[in-house]
Amino acid sequence: MRQKRVVLLVPTTTYRLDDFLQAATRLDIEVILASNRCRVLAAAWPNHFGLSLPFSAQREAVAKAVAMLRDKTIDAVVAADDYTTILAAQLSAKLHLHGNRPESVAKTRNKLSLRRVLAGGGLLSPKFFVIHIDSPPEPYLSRVDFPVVLKPLLLSGSRGVIRANTPDEFVAAFHRIATLLRHREFFQMRSAAAKCILVESYIPGSEVALEGLLTNGKLRVLALFDKPDPLVGPFFEETIYVTPSRLLPETQREIHAAVSQACKILGLQHGPIHAEARLNEQGVFILEVAARTIGGLCSRTLKFGAGISLEELVLRHAVGENVDDMLRLTGAAGVMMLPIPRSGRLHAVHGIEAARAVPYIQDLQITIPLANLVIALPEGASYLGFMFARAETPAQVEKALREAHRKLHFDIQPALLVQEQ
Ligand SMILES: Nc1ncnc2c1ncn2[C@@H]1O[C@H](COP(=O)(O)OP(=O)(O)OP(=O)(O)O)[C@@H](O)[C@H]1O
Ligand SMILES: [Mg+2]
Structure with missing residues (x-):
């Protein structure tokens, strides 16, 4: 049988x-890495033939990929991160492969489009409007029912997401996000959406994340994660995710139904999805639906069938295998994304061994090298690392992660941050 071949679209910043x-490698699938800076990746992974694509010029990137792949049989195109989902859908469509329509994926990548589509489709939605970063925010105050959340339209990982409870906080949050969006990192984002801020009414309640797999429009829940830390702002850093969820089965069914409905309204059909939702007495509010797997190293909490990883499941599914009977292994698992407590230079990390020694802790990875600059939310875009636990119950997992986190001490020293224009 011919070896299967997958194009994996990875930004250089990927985890x-x-x-x-x-x-x-385990599945003996050939991977063609497509990246926005392949010289670096090619040096690091010399066994993989790399495609260097200009991710910020999508049409050009697709044309270049199609031209370079014309002599090869491709079985699937897979996006590793948010940033490459639209490109993956476009390339998939051009190569006549099974995937999502690019227009559907594009709606998931713009928080305003997502809100419009979901609210228009009858799902519960906060009230929302947008402001351009060059407009003064004060005239909008008359429209605001506090509390609200302000956020960029195109970023992810809670970057630039700020809650405001008062007019002063609103104006301050607006300027803080506007400053972030004027940073040169975002110059290449030429769309008008990159210069807009979404204002949404604050949705109270608890939060969950759903990892799912769509097969011809039908959603299978691979795992539902509770987020046991209160996410009440002013910034919304992710910390602990634990699965299986401790929510009542009927609440879990409501979440499944709402996410399924969201996928349907968006027109998402095939492949992995990651969704986040808030729950309160009104019902399920969808915060996000993305056509990709869970971010960071968090997928390492999940094992299926005889112990296969989420990535294996997704790759098998992508090349056309039936993975319906590969269920998540029983038992509870969780991850803690280690938040950056303040910005500065990461000088040392103490207590790693003590944290690893806490019962049920399986692994701890510090993902930022010592001496590097770390930037806290809302401006930052990364975590200090990831810590994993596995136990019989979700409560044991949560307790272990908290206990291990208390053993860690991050020595972050003030750094002279050069103001970039
Ligand atoms: N309207 C809201 N009400 C309450 N909390 C919110 C609201 N919008 C966002 N949040 C909080 O902020 C977090 C991040 O927001 P959101 O998911 O919209 O942005 P993101 O994570 O940066 O982008 P994406 O999820 O598209 O990658 C949410 O997980 C949630 O905790
Ligand atoms: Mg989110």
């Missing part, structure tokens, strides 16, 4: 590469 490559 996801190693897990996808390992999965591909």
Whole structure:
């Protein structure tokens, strides 16, 4: 039988590469890495033929990929991260492969489009409007029912997401996000949406994340994660995710139904999805639906069938295998994304061994090298690392993660941050 071949679209900032490559190796699938800076990746992973694509010029990137792949049979195109989902859908469509329509994926990548589509489709939605970063925010105050959340339209990982409870906080949050969006990092984002701020009414309640797999429009829940830390702002850093969820079965069914409905309204059909939702007495509010797997190293909490990884499951599904009977292994698992407590230079991390020694802790990875600058939310875009636990019950997992986190001490020293224009 011919070896299957998958194009994996990875931004150079990805956390996801190693897990996808390992999965591909185990499955004997050939991976063609497509990245926005392949010289670096090519040096690091010389066994993989790399495509260097200009991710910020999508049409050009697709044309270049199609031209370079014309002599090869491709079985699937997989996006490793948010940033590459639209490109993956476009390339998939051009190569006549099974995937999502690019227009559907594009709606998931713009928080205003997502809100409009979901609210228009009858799902519960906060009230919302947008402001351009060059407009003064004060005239909008008359429209605001506090509390609200302000956020950029195109960023992810809670970057630039700020709650405001008062007019002063609103104006301050607006300027803080506007400053972030004027940073040169975002110059290449030429769309008008990159210069807009979404204002949404604050949705009270608890939060969950759903990892799912769509097959011809039908959603299978691979895992539902509770987020046991209160996410009440002013910034919304992710910390602990635990699965299986401790919510009542009927609440879990409501979440499944709402996410299924969201996928349907968006027109998402095939492949992995990651959704986040808030729940309160009104019902399920969808915060996000993305056509990709869970971010960071968090997928390492999940094992299926005889112990296969989420990436293996997704790659098998992508090349057309039936994975319906590969269920998540029983038992509870969780991850803590280690938040950056303040910005500065990461000088030392103490207590790693003590944290690893806490019962049920399986692994701890510090993902930022010592001496690097770390930037806290809302401006930052990364975590200090990831810590994993596995136990019989979700409560044991949560307790272990908290206890292990208390053993860690991050020595972050003030750094002279050069103001970039
Ligand atoms: N309207 C809201 N009400 C309450 N909390 C919110 C609201 N919008 C966002 N949040 C909080 O902020 C977090 C991040 O917001 P959101 O998911 O919209 O942005 P993101 O994570 O940066 O982008 P994406 O999820 O598209 O990658 C949410 O997980 C939630 O905790
Ligand atoms: Mg989110």
